[in-house]
Amino acid sequence: MSASHQLPPPLFDARCKACWLTFAVLVLVVASFATLDLQWAKFASWDALQRMGRFMGELLHPVTTPALLHKVWQATLETLAMSALGTLMAAVLGLALALPAARTHAHDAARWRGATRLLLNGLRSTPELVWAALLLIAVGLGPFAGTLALALHTAGVLGRLFAESLENAPPGPAFALRVRGVGELRVLLYATLAQVLPQLLSYTLYRWENNIRAAAVLGVVGAGGLGQLLAFHMGLFQMGETSTVLLAMLALVALVDALSYGLRKALA
Amino acid sequence: MSHATVTSVPAAAATPTNAPLRDPAWRTRLFWALAGLALLWPMGDLTEFKPWLLAEPGALAPALHFVGSFFPPRTDADFLTLLLQETWRTVAMATAGLTLALLLAIPLSLLSVRVLSLSSLAGRMAVGPGVLRQGVRWLLLVLRSVPELVWALVFVRVVGLGPTSGVLAIALTYSGMLGKVYADILESGDTHATHSLMRNGSGRLQAFFYGLLPQNAAELTSYTVYRWECAIRSSAVLGFVGAGGLGQLMDSSMKMFNGSEVASILLVFMLLVWLADRMSAALRKNLA
Numbered sequence: 001m002s003a004s005h006q007l008p009p010p011l012f013d014a015r016c017k018a019c020w021l022t023f024a025v026l027v028l029v030v031a032s033f034a035t036l037d038l039q040w041a042k043f044a045s046w047d048a049l050q051r052m053g054r055f056m057g058e059l060l061h062p063v064t065t066p067a068l069l070h071k072v073w074q075a076t077l078e079t080l081a082m083s084a085l086g087t088l089m090a091a092v093l094g095l096a097l098a099l100p101a102a103r104t105h106a107h108d109a110a111r112w113r114g115a116t117r118l119l120l121n122g123l124r125s126t127p128e129l130v131w132a133a134l135l136l137i138a139v140g141l142g143p144f145a146g147t148l149a150l151a152l153h154t155a156g157v158l159g160r161l162f163a164e165s166l167e168n169a170p171p172g173p174a175f176a177l178r179v180r181g182v183g184e185l186r187v188l189l190y191a192t193l194a195q196v197l198p199q200l201l202s203y204t205l206y207r208w209e210n211n212i213r214a215a216a217v218l219g220v221v222g223a224g225g226l227g228q229l230l231a232f233h234m235g236l237f238q239m240g241e242t243s244t245v246l247l248a249m250l251a252l253v254a255l256v257d258a259l260s261y262g263l264r265k266a267l268a
Numbered sequence: 269m270s271h272a273t274v275t276s277v278p279a280a281a282a283t284p285t286n287a288p289l290r291d292p293a294w295r296t297r298l299f300w301a302l303a304g305l306a307l308l309w310p311m312g313d314l315t316e317f318k319p320w321l322l323a324e325p326g327a328l329a330p331a332l333h334f335v336g337s338f339f340p341p342r343t344d345a346d347f348l349t350l351l352l353q354e355t356w357r358t359v360a361m362a363t364a365g366l367t368l369a370l371l372l373a374i375p376l377s378l379l380s381v382r383v384l385s386l387s388s389l390a391g392r393m394a395v396g397p398g399v400l401r402q403g404v405r406w407l408l409l410v411l412r413s414v415p416e417l418v419w420a421l422v423f424v425r426v427v428g429l430g431p432t433s434g435v436l437a438i439a440l441t442y443s444g445m446l447g448k449v450y451a452d453i454l455e456s457g458d459t460h461a462t463h464s465l466m467r468n469g470s471g472r473l474q475a476f477f478y479g480l481l482p483q484n485a486a487e488l489t490s491y492t493v494y495r496w497e498c499a500i501r502s503s504a505v506l507g508f509v510g511a512g513g514l515g516q517l518m519d520s521s522m523k524m525f526n527g528s529e530v531a532s533i534l535l536v537f538m539l540l541v542w543l544a545d546r547m548s549a550a551l552r553k554n555l556a
Contacts, residue, residue, distance in 0.1 A: 224316075
């Protein structure tokens, strides 16, 4: 036997990280399916299938009365405005929070960095829907609560992204201004911010795209827009109306996706 | 951008010192600022943007009172056990949903990848396969365009409350996202190895397993792990429409204005999201 006839490596080796990882994932998946009381039998029963079929059949017949179309149009505009205003407010708030959260040069003490980052994490890890549910108590039902909820969550997301791009901006121009004794505000305006602005804009547009989806569903808890209309009609089992609202939602999401994709391509 | 405002006129061409220092682009700036304001106005109107409502004496008091009741968070053993159960249910819903999503996404992305087309090796792709691939792409688009919360609402109507609706909702939406991104990843890389295999007579699945998959495995896994993290977030939220888990617990506590329970749930939720975030970041770093 020559040395070139080596046995293949053993399939399992206690030091093989990937094996353990695969094993852990398998255990997680099996445990998940085992512990959830998934009622497949109920779901696949003849009765449920019939109901599902009827439901889908009704969904295929959207109602197109002028009164409903007008309501859906209003709700679509409301959703659009909620997402746009929410994202705008988030961009302003996010930038305001990103400035103390970024250490832009080596001698920057950045005293508030830790505290601001903690605040940003808090804002970010609470989902929009939870913010909306909390804000409904303060400002009542309606799109205002939804707008604020979007703004708060997105401010957390954007603030962190903004802080990172401020920290990663090429330091040259800022340094050149700083050694001549230019003040921090002007260094920010004419060097750092001027360099990263396209990136910040593209992040903001990307989040807007996400927020339009979020704004469409926020209404489910009563925060206005298409979601509220959807929850209302679905609650009354008016499937034709529900289908119209769903179609409006799909169209809106597709439109904003295309728009944002085009804008980001133009910016890049 | 305002580069124009900082660059001064070159010294050689400088006119006498009293040249006006004004912004050459002020007209466009003013126009866009006004156009922005004109757009903002109807938006504020549509969203009933009335921040002064917050300043009214009666408005903020109940909310502040509610937030005040957050402290101390409820930490007795009964509630913590319940919380632990619901947390596990949230994770399990996300994992089961993502597993089902993979079962749907992998075949669909294989069907839609253009690199694995035999007819396109010789030039243009044949009509039939081209139509099929575009059709599958549209199916993926529809699947991911409907938010998971809407799917969950639909399924809750059909099968009733419970985690089944949540799992199915995650499975459908995420299969659309995963399928599309998988196809994009597979198409974006170097296709040379795959095409050589196919030109030399290997089947499409063979070319996938020996050419395309090894090249892109790390990126595919990393994206899947990232989506698992997102699925945990959405499964927590799906509870709000009755799919079980942390969201449902929070919804019921919130409806009873039980601040200390809401605070505990929020804290656990943040911890869960943070843990998932850390885990997925560490895994992705190892894969990169």
